[in-house]
Amino acid sequence: MAILLGAMACERQGGTAPVSPGTHVGYYVTTGGSSSGDGSSTSPWDLATALSGAGGKVHAGDTIWVRAGTYLGTYDTNLAGSAAAPIIVRGYPGERVIIDGNDGSGNDGFVVHGSYTWYWGLEFRNSDPTRTTTSTSSNFRPDVVANNGTHIKYINLVIHDGGVAFYTYTAMPDVEIYGSILYNNGWQGPDRGHGHGLYLKNDVGPVVARDNVVFNQFGYGIHIYSDVGDGRLNGISAIGNISFDNGSLASTGPSAEIGNLGQMNANNLEGDVPNRR
Structure with a gap:
Protein backbone atom coordinates (compact mmCIF):
# COMPACT_ATOMS: atom_id res chain seq x y z
CA MET A 1 0.00 0.00 0.00
CA ALA A 2 2.83 2.42 0.78
CA ILE A 3 4.31 2.07 -2.70
CA LEU A 4 0.89 2.69 -4.28
CA LEU A 5 0.15 5.79 -2.22
CA GLY A 6 3.61 7.13 -2.92
CA ALA A 7 3.06 6.81 -6.66
CA MET A 8 -0.29 8.57 -6.50
CA ALA A 9 1.21 11.45 -4.54
CA CYS A 10 3.92 11.73 -7.17
CA GLU A 11 1.32 11.80 -9.94
CA ARG A 12 -0.42 14.80 -8.37
CA GLN A 13 2.69 16.94 -8.23
CA GLY A 14 2.78 19.77 -10.73
CA GLY A 15 5.99 20.84 -12.46
CA THR A 16 9.51 20.32 -11.21
CA ALA A 17 11.88 22.35 -9.08
CA PRO A 18 14.98 23.89 -10.69
CA VAL A 19 17.74 21.32 -11.13
CA SER A 20 20.68 21.87 -8.81
CA PRO A 21 24.19 20.57 -9.56
CA ILE A 99 9.74 9.93 -20.33
CA ASP A 100 6.77 10.69 -22.60
CA GLY A 101 6.54 8.77 -25.88
CA ASN A 102 3.90 11.05 -27.43
CA ASP A 103 6.09 12.49 -30.20
CA GLY A 104 3.66 11.78 -33.05
CA SER A 105 5.81 9.02 -34.59
CA GLY A 106 3.59 6.12 -33.55
CA ASN A 107 6.70 4.17 -32.51
CA ASP A 108 7.06 2.32 -29.23
CA GLY A 109 8.11 4.71 -26.52
CA PHE A 110 11.20 3.14 -24.93
CA VAL A 111 12.78 0.13 -26.63
CA VAL A 112 15.64 -1.45 -24.71
CA HIS A 113 18.47 -3.18 -26.59
CA GLY A 114 21.88 -4.11 -25.26
CA SER A 115 22.72 -6.17 -22.19
CA TYR A 116 23.45 -6.06 -18.47
CA THR A 117 21.71 -2.76 -17.83
CA TRP A 118 19.36 -1.69 -15.03
CA TYR A 119 16.64 0.95 -15.52
CA TRP A 120 15.66 2.32 -12.15
CA GLY A 121 13.27 4.90 -10.72
CA LEU A 122 11.90 6.28 -14.00
CA GLU A 123 8.34 7.18 -15.01
CA PHE A 124 7.06 6.35 -18.50
CA ARG A 125 3.85 7.49 -20.18
CA ASN A 126 2.21 8.40 -23.48
CA SER A 127 0.23 11.62 -23.13
CA ASP A 128 -1.78 11.13 -26.35
CA PRO A 129 -5.38 11.33 -25.03
CA THR A 130 -6.93 9.20 -27.82
CA ARG A 131 -8.28 6.01 -26.23
CA THR A 132 -10.95 4.75 -28.65
CA THR A 133 -10.78 3.41 -32.20
CA THR A 134 -12.99 1.68 -34.76
CA SER A 135 -10.08 -0.63 -35.65
CA THR A 136 -9.61 -4.08 -34.09
CA SER A 137 -5.82 -3.77 -34.44
CA SER A 138 -3.75 -4.73 -31.41
CA ASN A 139 -1.25 -1.98 -32.24
CA PHE A 140 -3.44 1.11 -32.07
CA ARG A 141 -1.41 2.65 -29.23
CA PRO A 142 2.35 2.06 -29.01
CA ASP A 143 3.92 -0.01 -26.27
CA VAL A 144 5.36 2.13 -23.51
CA VAL A 145 8.42 0.03 -22.59
CA ALA A 146 9.55 -2.89 -24.78
CA ASN A 147 12.42 -5.18 -23.84
CA ASN A 148 14.63 -6.34 -26.72
CA GLY A 149 17.80 -6.85 -24.69
CA THR A 150 19.38 -9.57 -22.54
CA HIS A 151 20.20 -9.55 -18.83
CA ILE A 152 18.08 -6.46 -18.19
CA LYS A 153 16.47 -5.33 -14.93
CA TYR A 154 13.64 -2.82 -14.52
CA ILE A 155 13.36 -1.53 -10.97
CA ASN A 156 10.75 0.74 -9.33
CA LEU A 157 9.29 2.10 -12.56
CA VAL A 158 5.94 3.84 -13.01
CA ILE A 159 4.32 3.09 -16.39
CA HIS A 160 0.95 4.55 -17.34
CA ASP A 161 -1.39 5.81 -20.06
CA GLY A 162 0.16 3.93 -22.96
CA GLY A 163 -0.76 0.93 -25.09
CA VAL A 164 0.82 -2.17 -23.58
CA ALA A 165 2.74 -0.95 -20.56
CA PHE A 166 5.60 -3.49 -20.63
CA TYR A 167 6.30 -5.97 -23.44
CA THR A 168 9.01 -8.61 -23.81
CA TYR A 169 10.36 -9.79 -27.16
CA THR A 170 10.66 -13.56 -27.24
CA ALA A 171 14.33 -14.12 -28.11
CA MET A 172 15.82 -12.10 -25.25
CA PRO A 173 16.46 -14.07 -22.02
CA ASP A 174 17.09 -13.00 -18.44
CA VAL A 175 14.69 -10.11 -17.87
CA GLU A 176 13.23 -8.94 -14.56
CA ILE A 177 10.69 -6.24 -13.76
CA TYR A 178 10.51 -5.54 -10.05
CA GLY A 179 8.64 -3.22 -7.69
CA SER A 180 6.94 -1.26 -10.46
CA ILE A 181 3.49 0.33 -10.78
CA LEU A 182 1.54 -0.01 -14.04
CA TYR A 183 -1.86 1.59 -14.53
CA ASN A 184 -4.35 3.15 -16.99
CA ASN A 185 -2.84 1.52 -20.07
CA GLY A 186 -4.66 0.41 -23.22
CA TRP A 187 -7.58 1.54 -25.35
CA GLN A 188 -11.14 0.66 -26.32
CA GLY A 189 -11.65 -1.11 -29.65
CA PRO A 190 -14.99 -2.06 -31.21
CA ASP A 191 -14.48 -5.66 -30.04
CA ARG A 192 -12.97 -5.30 -26.55
CA GLY A 193 -10.51 -3.47 -24.38
CA HIS A 194 -6.94 -3.77 -25.68
CA GLY A 195 -3.61 -3.18 -23.97
CA HIS A 196 -2.23 -5.05 -20.98
CA GLY A 197 -0.05 -4.15 -18.02
CA LEU A 198 2.62 -6.84 -18.38
CA TYR A 199 2.69 -8.77 -21.68
CA LEU A 200 5.25 -11.53 -21.24
CA LYS A 201 6.62 -14.16 -23.62
CA ASN A 202 10.05 -15.76 -24.04
CA ASP A 203 11.73 -18.60 -25.91
CA VAL A 204 14.21 -19.49 -23.16
CA GLY A 205 13.76 -17.44 -19.99
CA PRO A 206 14.06 -16.54 -17.28
CA VAL A 207 11.58 -13.68 -17.34
CA VAL A 208 10.49 -12.65 -13.85
CA ALA A 209 7.74 -10.20 -12.84
CA ARG A 210 8.09 -9.71 -9.10
CA ASP A 211 6.31 -7.50 -6.53
CA ASN A 212 4.59 -5.20 -9.03
CA VAL A 213 1.26 -3.37 -8.66
CA VAL A 214 -0.84 -3.60 -11.83
CA PHE A 215 -4.29 -2.03 -12.13
CA ASN A 216 -6.85 -0.25 -14.34
CA GLN A 217 -5.73 -1.49 -17.75
CA PHE A 218 -8.20 -1.74 -20.62
CA GLY A 219 -6.96 -5.32 -21.10
CA TYR A 220 -5.33 -7.85 -18.77
CA GLY A 221 -3.22 -7.08 -15.76
CA ILE A 222 -0.52 -9.69 -16.44
CA HIS A 223 -0.78 -11.46 -19.81
CA ILE A 224 1.52 -14.45 -20.37
CA TYR A 225 0.67 -15.34 -23.95
CA SER A 226 1.96 -15.92 -27.47
CA ASP A 227 0.25 -16.52 -30.79
CA VAL A 228 1.28 -19.56 -32.85
CA GLY A 229 4.58 -18.81 -34.58
CA ASP A 230 5.23 -15.70 -32.50
CA GLY A 231 7.47 -17.07 -29.77
CA ARG A 232 7.23 -19.42 -26.81
CA LEU A 233 6.33 -19.28 -23.14
CA ASN A 234 9.37 -20.68 -21.37
CA GLY A 235 10.83 -19.77 -18.00
CA ILE A 236 8.29 -17.06 -17.13
CA SER A 237 7.45 -16.38 -13.47
CA ALA A 238 4.98 -13.97 -11.85
CA ILE A 239 5.69 -13.75 -8.12
CA GLY A 240 4.23 -11.54 -5.40
CA ASN A 241 2.36 -9.16 -7.71
CA ILE A 242 -0.84 -7.25 -6.89
CA SER A 243 -3.22 -7.08 -9.86
CA PHE A 244 -6.70 -5.58 -9.62
CA ASP A 245 -9.48 -3.77 -11.48
CA ASN A 246 -8.05 -4.58 -14.90
CA GLY A 247 -10.57 -4.22 -17.71
CA SER A 248 -12.47 -1.63 -15.67
CA LEU A 249 -11.71 1.09 -18.24
CA ALA A 250 -13.18 -0.97 -21.07
CA SER A 251 -16.86 -0.90 -21.98
CA THR A 252 -16.82 -4.71 -21.97
CA GLY A 253 -15.99 -4.85 -18.26
CA PRO A 254 -13.32 -6.64 -16.21
CA SER A 255 -10.56 -8.73 -17.83
CA ALA A 256 -8.36 -11.44 -16.34
CA GLU A 257 -6.03 -10.16 -13.67
CA ILE A 258 -3.35 -12.73 -14.50
CA GLY A 259 -3.76 -14.72 -17.71
CA ASN A 260 -1.21 -17.53 -18.09
CA LEU A 261 -0.64 -20.89 -19.70
CA GLY A 262 0.84 -23.07 -16.97
CA GLN A 263 3.65 -20.75 -15.97
CA MET A 264 4.91 -20.30 -12.42
CA ASN A 265 2.68 -18.02 -10.36
CA ALA A 266 3.28 -17.63 -6.64
CA ASN A 267 1.81 -15.40 -3.94
CA ASN A 268 0.07 -13.04 -6.35
CA LEU A 269 -2.95 -11.07 -5.13
CA GLU A 270 -5.80 -10.65 -7.62
CA GLY A 271 -9.12 -8.82 -7.41
CA ASP A 272 -11.76 -6.80 -9.24
CA VAL A 273 -13.69 -3.71 -8.30
CA PRO A 274 -17.28 -4.01 -9.67
CA ASN A 275 -17.90 -2.08 -12.87
CA ARG A 276 -19.55 1.14 -11.77
CA ARG A 277 -20.74 2.37 -15.15
Missing part, protein backbone atom coordinates in the same frame (compact mmCIF):
# COMPACT_ATOMS: atom_id res chain seq x y z
CA GLY A 22 24.44 16.83 -8.99
CA THR A 23 26.72 15.37 -6.35
CA HIS A 24 26.53 11.63 -7.15
CA VAL A 25 29.35 9.93 -9.05
CA GLY A 26 28.44 9.10 -12.64
CA TYR A 27 27.27 10.68 -15.87
CA TYR A 28 24.40 13.17 -16.06
CA VAL A 29 21.40 13.78 -18.32
CA THR A 30 19.09 16.82 -18.27
CA THR A 31 16.25 18.05 -20.47
CA GLY A 32 18.57 20.81 -21.67
CA GLY A 33 21.57 18.54 -22.17
CA SER A 34 23.49 18.16 -25.41
CA SER A 35 25.32 15.56 -27.44
CA SER A 36 28.32 17.89 -27.30
CA GLY A 37 28.44 17.77 -23.49
CA ASP A 38 30.88 15.63 -21.57
CA GLY A 39 28.24 14.03 -19.34
CA SER A 40 29.30 15.89 -16.22
CA SER A 41 26.83 17.57 -13.88
CA THR A 42 27.79 20.94 -15.36
CA SER A 43 27.85 19.78 -19.01
CA PRO A 44 25.22 17.03 -19.19
CA TRP A 45 24.13 14.93 -22.12
CA ASP A 46 20.70 14.76 -23.70
CA LEU A 47 18.87 11.50 -23.04
CA ALA A 48 19.31 10.00 -26.52
CA THR A 49 23.07 10.50 -26.37
CA ALA A 50 23.36 8.81 -23.00
CA LEU A 51 21.17 5.86 -23.98
CA SER A 52 23.28 5.22 -27.08
CA GLY A 53 26.46 5.04 -25.00
CA ALA A 54 27.69 8.54 -25.91
CA GLY A 55 30.02 7.33 -28.63
CA GLY A 56 31.67 4.67 -26.49
CA LYS A 57 32.11 6.80 -23.37
CA VAL A 58 29.70 4.76 -21.23
CA HIS A 59 31.27 1.54 -19.95
CA ALA A 60 30.36 -1.40 -17.74
CA GLY A 61 29.81 -0.31 -14.15
CA ASP A 62 28.89 3.28 -15.00
CA THR A 63 25.80 5.04 -13.66
CA ILE A 64 23.78 7.52 -15.72
CA TRP A 65 21.78 9.91 -13.54
CA VAL A 66 18.68 11.32 -15.25
CA ARG A 67 17.63 14.63 -13.75
CA ALA A 68 14.11 15.98 -13.21
CA GLY A 69 11.82 16.95 -16.06
CA THR A 70 9.78 15.60 -18.96
CA TYR A 71 11.68 14.00 -21.83
CA LEU A 72 9.39 14.00 -24.88
CA GLY A 73 10.31 11.48 -27.55
CA THR A 74 10.77 7.84 -28.43
CA TYR A 75 14.04 6.20 -27.47
CA ASP A 76 16.05 3.12 -28.43
CA THR A 77 18.73 2.20 -25.92
CA ASN A 78 21.95 0.37 -26.70
CA LEU A 79 24.04 -0.01 -23.55
CA ALA A 80 26.21 -3.01 -22.69
CA GLY A 81 27.47 -3.62 -19.19
CA SER A 82 28.75 -6.91 -17.80
CA ALA A 83 27.49 -9.53 -15.36
CA ALA A 84 29.81 -8.21 -12.66
CA ALA A 85 29.31 -4.53 -13.51
CA PRO A 86 25.94 -3.59 -15.03
CA ILE A 87 25.27 -0.12 -16.36
CA ILE A 88 22.65 1.69 -14.29
CA VAL A 89 20.27 4.28 -15.75
CA ARG A 90 18.54 5.85 -12.78
CA GLY A 91 16.32 8.78 -11.92
CA TYR A 92 18.17 11.19 -9.65
CA PRO A 93 17.14 10.67 -6.00
CA GLY A 94 14.18 12.82 -4.94
CA GLU A 95 13.40 13.99 -8.48
CA ARG A 96 10.60 13.07 -10.87
CA VAL A 97 11.78 11.92 -14.29
CA ILE A 98 9.05 11.47 -16.94
Whole structure:
Protein backbone atom coordinates (compact mmCIF):
# COMPACT_ATOMS: atom_id res chain seq x y z
CA MET A 1 0.00 0.00 0.00
CA ALA A 2 2.83 2.42 0.78
CA ILE A 3 4.31 2.07 -2.70
CA LEU A 4 0.89 2.69 -4.28
CA LEU A 5 0.15 5.79 -2.22
CA GLY A 6 3.61 7.13 -2.92
CA ALA A 7 3.06 6.81 -6.66
CA MET A 8 -0.29 8.57 -6.50
CA ALA A 9 1.21 11.45 -4.54
CA CYS A 10 3.92 11.73 -7.17
CA GLU A 11 1.32 11.80 -9.94
CA ARG A 12 -0.42 14.80 -8.37
CA GLN A 13 2.69 16.94 -8.23
CA GLY A 14 2.78 19.77 -10.73
CA GLY A 15 5.99 20.84 -12.46
CA THR A 16 9.51 20.32 -11.21
CA ALA A 17 11.88 22.35 -9.08
CA PRO A 18 14.98 23.89 -10.69
CA VAL A 19 17.74 21.32 -11.13
CA SER A 20 20.68 21.87 -8.81
CA PRO A 21 24.19 20.57 -9.56
CA GLY A 22 24.44 16.83 -8.99
CA THR A 23 26.72 15.37 -6.35
CA HIS A 24 26.53 11.63 -7.15
CA VAL A 25 29.35 9.93 -9.05
CA GLY A 26 28.44 9.10 -12.64
CA TYR A 27 27.27 10.68 -15.87
CA TYR A 28 24.40 13.17 -16.06
CA VAL A 29 21.40 13.78 -18.32
CA THR A 30 19.09 16.82 -18.27
CA THR A 31 16.25 18.05 -20.47
CA GLY A 32 18.57 20.81 -21.67
CA GLY A 33 21.57 18.54 -22.17
CA SER A 34 23.49 18.16 -25.41
CA SER A 35 25.32 15.56 -27.44
CA SER A 36 28.32 17.89 -27.30
CA GLY A 37 28.44 17.77 -23.49
CA ASP A 38 30.88 15.63 -21.57
CA GLY A 39 28.24 14.03 -19.34
CA SER A 40 29.30 15.89 -16.22
CA SER A 41 26.83 17.57 -13.88
CA THR A 42 27.79 20.94 -15.36
CA SER A 43 27.85 19.78 -19.01
CA PRO A 44 25.22 17.03 -19.19
CA TRP A 45 24.13 14.93 -22.12
CA ASP A 46 20.70 14.76 -23.70
CA LEU A 47 18.87 11.50 -23.04
CA ALA A 48 19.31 10.00 -26.52
CA THR A 49 23.07 10.50 -26.37
CA ALA A 50 23.36 8.81 -23.00
CA LEU A 51 21.17 5.86 -23.98
CA SER A 52 23.28 5.22 -27.08
CA GLY A 53 26.46 5.04 -25.00
CA ALA A 54 27.69 8.54 -25.91
CA GLY A 55 30.02 7.33 -28.63
CA GLY A 56 31.67 4.67 -26.49
CA LYS A 57 32.11 6.80 -23.37
CA VAL A 58 29.70 4.76 -21.23
CA HIS A 59 31.27 1.54 -19.95
CA ALA A 60 30.36 -1.40 -17.74
CA GLY A 61 29.81 -0.31 -14.15
CA ASP A 62 28.89 3.28 -15.00
CA THR A 63 25.80 5.04 -13.66
CA ILE A 64 23.78 7.52 -15.72
CA TRP A 65 21.78 9.91 -13.54
CA VAL A 66 18.68 11.32 -15.25
CA ARG A 67 17.63 14.63 -13.75
CA ALA A 68 14.11 15.98 -13.21
CA GLY A 69 11.82 16.95 -16.06
CA THR A 70 9.78 15.60 -18.96
CA TYR A 71 11.68 14.00 -21.83
CA LEU A 72 9.39 14.00 -24.88
CA GLY A 73 10.31 11.48 -27.55
CA THR A 74 10.77 7.84 -28.43
CA TYR A 75 14.04 6.20 -27.47
CA ASP A 76 16.05 3.12 -28.43
CA THR A 77 18.73 2.20 -25.92
CA ASN A 78 21.95 0.37 -26.70
CA LEU A 79 24.04 -0.01 -23.55
CA ALA A 80 26.21 -3.01 -22.69
CA GLY A 81 27.47 -3.62 -19.19
CA SER A 82 28.75 -6.91 -17.80
CA ALA A 83 27.49 -9.53 -15.36
CA ALA A 84 29.81 -8.21 -12.66
CA ALA A 85 29.31 -4.53 -13.51
CA PRO A 86 25.94 -3.59 -15.03
CA ILE A 87 25.27 -0.12 -16.36
CA ILE A 88 22.65 1.69 -14.29
CA VAL A 89 20.27 4.28 -15.75
CA ARG A 90 18.54 5.85 -12.78
CA GLY A 91 16.32 8.78 -11.92
CA TYR A 92 18.17 11.19 -9.65
CA PRO A 93 17.14 10.67 -6.00
CA GLY A 94 14.18 12.82 -4.94
CA GLU A 95 13.40 13.99 -8.48
CA ARG A 96 10.60 13.07 -10.87
CA VAL A 97 11.78 11.92 -14.29
CA ILE A 98 9.05 11.47 -16.94
CA ILE A 99 9.74 9.93 -20.33
CA ASP A 100 6.77 10.69 -22.60
CA GLY A 101 6.54 8.77 -25.88
CA ASN A 102 3.90 11.05 -27.43
CA ASP A 103 6.09 12.49 -30.20
CA GLY A 104 3.66 11.78 -33.05
CA SER A 105 5.81 9.02 -34.59
CA GLY A 106 3.59 6.12 -33.55
CA ASN A 107 6.70 4.17 -32.51
CA ASP A 108 7.06 2.32 -29.23
CA GLY A 109 8.11 4.71 -26.52
CA PHE A 110 11.20 3.14 -24.93
CA VAL A 111 12.78 0.13 -26.63
CA VAL A 112 15.64 -1.45 -24.71
CA HIS A 113 18.47 -3.18 -26.59
CA GLY A 114 21.88 -4.11 -25.26
CA SER A 115 22.72 -6.17 -22.19
CA TYR A 116 23.45 -6.06 -18.47
CA THR A 117 21.71 -2.76 -17.83
CA TRP A 118 19.36 -1.69 -15.03
CA TYR A 119 16.64 0.95 -15.52
CA TRP A 120 15.66 2.32 -12.15
CA GLY A 121 13.27 4.90 -10.72
CA LEU A 122 11.90 6.28 -14.00
CA GLU A 123 8.34 7.18 -15.01
CA PHE A 124 7.06 6.35 -18.50
CA ARG A 125 3.85 7.49 -20.18
CA ASN A 126 2.21 8.40 -23.48
CA SER A 127 0.23 11.62 -23.13
CA ASP A 128 -1.78 11.13 -26.35
CA PRO A 129 -5.38 11.33 -25.03
CA THR A 130 -6.93 9.20 -27.82
CA ARG A 131 -8.28 6.01 -26.23
CA THR A 132 -10.95 4.75 -28.65
CA THR A 133 -10.78 3.41 -32.20
CA THR A 134 -12.99 1.68 -34.76
CA SER A 135 -10.08 -0.63 -35.65
CA THR A 136 -9.61 -4.08 -34.09
CA SER A 137 -5.82 -3.77 -34.44
CA SER A 138 -3.75 -4.73 -31.41
CA ASN A 139 -1.25 -1.98 -32.24
CA PHE A 140 -3.44 1.11 -32.07
CA ARG A 141 -1.41 2.65 -29.23
CA PRO A 142 2.35 2.06 -29.01
CA ASP A 143 3.92 -0.01 -26.27
CA VAL A 144 5.36 2.13 -23.51
CA VAL A 145 8.42 0.03 -22.59
CA ALA A 146 9.55 -2.89 -24.78
CA ASN A 147 12.42 -5.18 -23.84
CA ASN A 148 14.63 -6.34 -26.72
CA GLY A 149 17.80 -6.85 -24.69
CA THR A 150 19.38 -9.57 -22.54
CA HIS A 151 20.20 -9.55 -18.83
CA ILE A 152 18.08 -6.46 -18.19
CA LYS A 153 16.47 -5.33 -14.93
CA TYR A 154 13.64 -2.82 -14.52
CA ILE A 155 13.36 -1.53 -10.97
CA ASN A 156 10.75 0.74 -9.33
CA LEU A 157 9.29 2.10 -12.56
CA VAL A 158 5.94 3.84 -13.01
CA ILE A 159 4.32 3.09 -16.39
CA HIS A 160 0.95 4.55 -17.34
CA ASP A 161 -1.39 5.81 -20.06
CA GLY A 162 0.16 3.93 -22.96
CA GLY A 163 -0.76 0.93 -25.09
CA VAL A 164 0.82 -2.17 -23.58
CA ALA A 165 2.74 -0.95 -20.56
CA PHE A 166 5.60 -3.49 -20.63
CA TYR A 167 6.30 -5.97 -23.44
CA THR A 168 9.01 -8.61 -23.81
CA TYR A 169 10.36 -9.79 -27.16
CA THR A 170 10.66 -13.56 -27.24
CA ALA A 171 14.33 -14.12 -28.11
CA MET A 172 15.82 -12.10 -25.25
CA PRO A 173 16.46 -14.07 -22.02
CA ASP A 174 17.09 -13.00 -18.44
CA VAL A 175 14.69 -10.11 -17.87
CA GLU A 176 13.23 -8.94 -14.56
CA ILE A 177 10.69 -6.24 -13.76
CA TYR A 178 10.51 -5.54 -10.05
CA GLY A 179 8.64 -3.22 -7.69
CA SER A 180 6.94 -1.26 -10.46
CA ILE A 181 3.49 0.33 -10.78
CA LEU A 182 1.54 -0.01 -14.04
CA TYR A 183 -1.86 1.59 -14.53
CA ASN A 184 -4.35 3.15 -16.99
CA ASN A 185 -2.84 1.52 -20.07
CA GLY A 186 -4.66 0.41 -23.22
CA TRP A 187 -7.58 1.54 -25.35
CA GLN A 188 -11.14 0.66 -26.32
CA GLY A 189 -11.65 -1.11 -29.65
CA PRO A 190 -14.99 -2.06 -31.21
CA ASP A 191 -14.48 -5.66 -30.04
CA ARG A 192 -12.97 -5.30 -26.55
CA GLY A 193 -10.51 -3.47 -24.38
CA HIS A 194 -6.94 -3.77 -25.68
CA GLY A 195 -3.61 -3.18 -23.97
CA HIS A 196 -2.23 -5.05 -20.98
CA GLY A 197 -0.05 -4.15 -18.02
CA LEU A 198 2.62 -6.84 -18.38
CA TYR A 199 2.69 -8.77 -21.68
CA LEU A 200 5.25 -11.53 -21.24
CA LYS A 201 6.62 -14.16 -23.62
CA ASN A 202 10.05 -15.76 -24.04
CA ASP A 203 11.73 -18.60 -25.91
CA VAL A 204 14.21 -19.49 -23.16
CA GLY A 205 13.76 -17.44 -19.99
CA PRO A 206 14.06 -16.54 -17.28
CA VAL A 207 11.58 -13.68 -17.34
CA VAL A 208 10.49 -12.65 -13.85
CA ALA A 209 7.74 -10.20 -12.84
CA ARG A 210 8.09 -9.71 -9.10
CA ASP A 211 6.31 -7.50 -6.53
CA ASN A 212 4.59 -5.20 -9.03
CA VAL A 213 1.26 -3.37 -8.66
CA VAL A 214 -0.84 -3.60 -11.83
CA PHE A 215 -4.29 -2.03 -12.13
CA ASN A 216 -6.85 -0.25 -14.34
CA GLN A 217 -5.73 -1.49 -17.75
CA PHE A 218 -8.20 -1.74 -20.62
CA GLY A 219 -6.96 -5.32 -21.10
CA TYR A 220 -5.33 -7.85 -18.77
CA GLY A 221 -3.22 -7.08 -15.76
CA ILE A 222 -0.52 -9.69 -16.44
CA HIS A 223 -0.78 -11.46 -19.81
CA ILE A 224 1.52 -14.45 -20.37
CA TYR A 225 0.67 -15.34 -23.95
CA SER A 226 1.96 -15.92 -27.47
CA ASP A 227 0.25 -16.52 -30.79
CA VAL A 228 1.28 -19.56 -32.85
CA GLY A 229 4.58 -18.81 -34.58
CA ASP A 230 5.23 -15.70 -32.50
CA GLY A 231 7.47 -17.07 -29.77
CA ARG A 232 7.23 -19.42 -26.81
CA LEU A 233 6.33 -19.28 -23.14
CA ASN A 234 9.37 -20.68 -21.37
CA GLY A 235 10.83 -19.77 -18.00
CA ILE A 236 8.29 -17.06 -17.13
CA SER A 237 7.45 -16.38 -13.47
CA ALA A 238 4.98 -13.97 -11.85
CA ILE A 239 5.69 -13.75 -8.12
CA GLY A 240 4.23 -11.54 -5.40
CA ASN A 241 2.36 -9.16 -7.71
CA ILE A 242 -0.84 -7.25 -6.89
CA SER A 243 -3.22 -7.08 -9.86
CA PHE A 244 -6.70 -5.58 -9.62
CA ASP A 245 -9.48 -3.77 -11.48
CA ASN A 246 -8.05 -4.58 -14.90
CA GLY A 247 -10.57 -4.22 -17.71
CA SER A 248 -12.47 -1.63 -15.67
CA LEU A 249 -11.71 1.09 -18.24
CA ALA A 250 -13.18 -0.97 -21.07
CA SER A 251 -16.86 -0.90 -21.98
CA THR A 252 -16.82 -4.71 -21.97
CA GLY A 253 -15.99 -4.85 -18.26
CA PRO A 254 -13.32 -6.64 -16.21
CA SER A 255 -10.56 -8.73 -17.83
CA ALA A 256 -8.36 -11.44 -16.34
CA GLU A 257 -6.03 -10.16 -13.67
CA ILE A 258 -3.35 -12.73 -14.50
CA GLY A 259 -3.76 -14.72 -17.71
CA ASN A 260 -1.21 -17.53 -18.09
CA LEU A 261 -0.64 -20.89 -19.70
CA GLY A 262 0.84 -23.07 -16.97
CA GLN A 263 3.65 -20.75 -15.97
CA MET A 264 4.91 -20.30 -12.42
CA ASN A 265 2.68 -18.02 -10.36
CA ALA A 266 3.28 -17.63 -6.64
CA ASN A 267 1.81 -15.40 -3.94
CA ASN A 268 0.07 -13.04 -6.35
CA LEU A 269 -2.95 -11.07 -5.13
CA GLU A 270 -5.80 -10.65 -7.62
CA GLY A 271 -9.12 -8.82 -7.41
CA ASP A 272 -11.76 -6.80 -9.24
CA VAL A 273 -13.69 -3.71 -8.30
CA PRO A 274 -17.28 -4.01 -9.67
CA ASN A 275 -17.90 -2.08 -12.87
CA ARG A 276 -19.55 1.14 -11.77
CA ARG A 277 -20.74 2.37 -15.15
